[in-house]
Amino acid sequence: MSSPGPAISAARLSKSFGDNTVLDGIDISVPAGTMYALLGPNGAGKTTVVRILAGLCRADAGDIRVAGADPRTERDAMSTTIGLTGQFTAVDTQLTGRENLTLVARLLHLHKTAVRTRVAALLDEFDLTGAADRRVGEYSGGMTRRLDLAMTLVGRPSIIFLDEPTTGLDPRSRHAVWNAVRRLVDEGATVFLTTQYLDEADHLADHIAVLDHGRIVAEGTADELKRLVPGAHVRLEFADAGDFFRAVRIFGSAIPDEDAFALDIPGDAGVDALREILAALDAAGLDVSRLSVHTPDLDDVFLTLTGRPAA
Numbered sequence: 001m002s003s004p005g006p007a008i009s010a011a012r013l014s015k016s017f018g019d020n021t022v023l024d025g026i027d028i029s030v031p032a033g034t035m036y037a038l039l040g041p042n043g044a045g046k047t048t049v050v051r052i053l054a055g056l057c058r059a060d061a062g063d064i065r066v067a068g069a070d071p072r073t074e075r076d077a078m079s080t081t082i083g084l085t086g087q088f089t090a091v092d093t094q095l096t097g098r099e100n101l102t103l104v105a106r107l108l109h110l111h112k113t114a115v116r117t118r119v120a121a122l123l124d125e126f127d128l129t130g131a132a133d134r135r136v137g138e139y140s141g142g143m144t145r146r147l148d149l150a151m152t153l154v155g156r157p158s159i160i161f162l163d164e165p166t167t168g169l170d171p172r173s174r175h176a177v178w179n180a181v182r183r184l185v186d187e188g189a190t191v192f193l194t195t196q197y198l199d200e201a202d203h204l205a206d207h208i209a210v211l212d213h214g215r216i217v218a219e220g221t222a223d224e225l226k227r228l229v230p231g232a233h234v235r236l237e238f239a240d241a242g243d244f245f246r247a248v249r250i251f252g253s254a255i256p257d258e259d260a261f262a263l264d265i266p267g268d269a270g271v272d273a274l275r276e277i278l279a280a281l282d283a284a285g286l287d288v289s290r291l292s293v294h295t296p297d298l299d300d301v302f303l304t305l306t307g308r309p310a311a
């Protein structure tokens with residue numbers, strides 16, 4: 001049996017606005033049931049990608065498939081499969097949280113009793129039951145964003161686009177949104193997330209792509225990206241001076257810290273490197289009191305790749 005294709009794919013996706021080339025032939029592939037983060041500075045073109053994939057904006061070129069459909073010609077077929085939450089919410093601030101959700105459920109033609117149970121379940125899931133009958137105008141930013149996310153999920157979409165879902169939120173609200181998003185993927189949804197926040201991509205995504213000047217300049221897991229920049233090392237600490245000095249001789253390229261009996265072994269600090277280090281320590285019968293892996297953070301990656309610090 002052949003394996004199903006990716007939930008979202010785009011090949012050689014291009015888009016210009018006048019002479020402003022926003023996307024210059026990018027490739028995207030998101031396996032079903034995973035979370036993909038498109039990371040980029042302000043104005044990099046992240047929203048444009050989401051709008052194209054969701055069928056709200058036409059690409060100039062590129063092969064696009066979302067849940068097997070081409071968003072340019074089969075947007076209607078996709079509409080029940082995808083959910084989209086943007087930076088500017090669709091929430092009506094004059095209505096209560098419950099009324100907002102009910103409105104969406106009715107628009108989706110859910111049966112009357114199904115509306116009530118679905119709305120109650122979503123209010124509960126997003127921790128909004130207590131505030132359900134208050135006007136959204138009185139909600140905090142985080143509550144509004146959670147409601148917006150809940151509204152996106154009324155129809156149980158299997159593919160969810162989240163365009164900068166936590167921009168402008170305080171840390172506590174961001175964590176609440178992160179938990180909700182993580183739960184979606186745990187339950188089997190495919191999530192396509194855009195963000196300017198490196199830690200958000202780091203916390204959430206299975207796969208991160210960095211968009212800069214219309215191109216994807218790097219992609220991989222957070223760990224793979226971190227290994228692209230120099231500075232990764234494994235640090236060994238020894239309780240015994242004899243073991244330390246023997247280790248210095250064994251690991252010729254390592255940087256010793258004689259005061260701490262510690263040794264920094266440069267490299268990619270990946271699994272294979274760790275195996276080799278442990279095997280060498282075992283073979284020599286050396287006792288290590290502490291081993292730690294140091295990798296640069298995504299801020300370092302961003303700076304190296306784009307020449308600019310992160311937002």
Ligand SMILES: Nc1ncnc2c1ncn2[C@@H]1O[C@H](COP(=O)(O)OP(=O)(O)OP(=O)(O)O)[C@@H](O)[C@H]1O
Nearest residue numbers: 017020022040041042043044045046047048049196
């Ligand atoms: N409809 C449009 N007409 C003309 N230019 C546009 C249009 N939409 C986007 N752009 C331009 O395309 C570029 C990318 O914009 P986009 O909103 O996709 O970036 P972004 O990465 O989402 O940025 P932000 O983080 O600020 O939301 C910008 O230079 C923007 O001015």
